[in-house]
Amino acid sequence: MSKIEIKNVYKIFGEHPSKVLPMVQEGATKEEILEKTGHTVGLDNVSLNIEEGETFVCMGLSGSGKSTLIRHINRLIDPTSGDILVEGTNVMDLDKKNLIEFRRHKMSMVFQRFGLFPHKTVMENVGYGLEVQGKKLEEKNKIAMEKIEAVGLNGFEHQYPNQLSGGMQQRVGLARALATNTDIMLMDEAFSALDPLIRTEMQKQLINLQTELKKTIVFITHDLDESLKLGDHIGILNHGKLVQVGTPIDIIMNPADDYVAAFVKDVNRAKVIKAKIIMLTPEDFKKNGEKQSNIIKVNENDFLDEFLPKVCLTPATIEVIDNDGNIKGYITEKVLSKALTKSNANGAYKS
């Protein structure tokens, strides 16, 4: 069972969504619907599974429905039709009281423009989730302080949010989401409003926290580099439709359509592809009769750009080894050049 299952979710914005639903289900496009009925299609038959402990990145241009999708998971927005299952319980069946309990204990959220309470101090902001649960002040402050330390904001706990810089504010947002210690974290364009340097820093921090905490993260972004860096799986939305779901390598190597292809066109492949993904197994390597000359050893988890300069300097065969030094495979110049070519690789390197 997946942690989060989204089944055939439709969302139509407008006055009479249920009347328009059949049209959408019959396959009318977003533009047609808008022209004929004045309704906007937010999500169009989206189904996906998110596994426990993974970071699922949902990507798309603005207006593609990604923020709408994430708000369906904690039902800040109700779908027009479809089901959302979290740990097997159908979120759509929850009544008001149970929905509140569900939001308190199952998931937390980080917002694009931080969504901090300007009238509360950093400490009170971080403790807000615990406050609404009715936790005692001492316990609340203790946990809040721990999380403030976890995101590296010690000393700022009595400041107000608008006394902090953007990056620090988002750390408060992150700490607030961590404080309730929920399994699932929803991050709605969490780092999009930050400048590039701070963004990279925050991404690193999130990755570090994630290796420790192993939460199920649903991350929304419009930035491909970010999604490749963070995502175990990536789902790409276009006009409310889910066009492709796959691992980062899948998305880069086998774009499902022109939209995805346009997205991944400018990716620096060398920075994303790991040696183990493109290497030939020793058997294949021997079968091809390639000569082993001038060997360079690289770790299987190295990205291509880490050893590319060495290969350029002296033509050589690359031997891929694991952490213990065992030979896992080889990379030839041919393989390397193919991997770095921008055109569609025709599924040759499916992971």
Add this chain to the structure above:
Amino acid sequence: MNKYKTYLKYFIYSAIFVYVIIISYRSARPRYKPEHYTDIFKDFSWLNDWPKWLDFPLMQPINSGFDWLISKYGLFFDGINNFLLGIYTSMRNSIVDLPWPLVIAMVITITYFASGKKIQTTVLVAFCTFFLGFLSPRYWDKCIMTTCIVVIGMLLCIIIGIPVGIAMARNKKVRNALLPVLDLMQTIPSFCYLIPGILLFGLGAVPAIIAIFVYAVPPLIRLTDLGIRLVDKEVIEASEAFGASKKQTLWGVQIPLALPNIMQGINQCTMMSLAMVVIASMIGTRGIGDEVLLGLQQLNVGMATEAGIAIVLLAIIFDRITQSYGEKLQERTQPKKKINF
């Protein structure tokens, strides 16, 4: 389907219109009407001047309705009257009995703490208070009466206005129903509700308090509604996403963030109350407004000016206290940006 509904609506409206015209015709005095109603369609001279039979009878039913209200619920209005009058008299008497320096000292203390210990505001308010009596010794007690009426009227506005504003912000139906009422309250001339006020509550302070309520509560309701609706959507979303109930979101997030706007509403409310209390002097409410009325009646420019200045001073005192309290609240909820590095 929808089209039929609109047509039906138009049909009902026209039916009501025709019915109202028939009523006006039937209720008109016989001497204003032609001998038989068919004459209307034969002789078209009534098209020149507005015919006397085309007169919707509103005055009569309202008057009889009022009589019925007083005879039936007189006790209820007496109860309200006694209650408000009781508060007013006890408040007025207790302040009038105090020695005047003590009253000034009280005003200074209130201002000092309400403004967050701002010396400048406190000094200004203290001087204004002193000048009330300094202008003319008989103004002192009258200003106290006016202040008591304004304060009670304001409290009434706050007790009723803020919850109503919150209800409006949270429910679209309530807002749609109340907006025309607020428009009516703001546009109807104040004398129109001073008269029923006198009928229901007699002369004196109570109809003035009621008039203040009608006149001054709309801006408070509007600003409360606006303040709550202006709270950043993402902040509300954040609160909901962490599982806050509606009540928790309202008290923990929406009201604190709307406070600056609500305080602005209270400030507006005070200013309008003061304007009303002067008009109310025309229905026999005692206070600084009498002096203006007296000056008007005697064509005594000096007297009217003196009283006018006293009212302005009173307005400054009220404005400074509520305004600076609002600023203090705003500073607490939205602290100024400090540089940390």
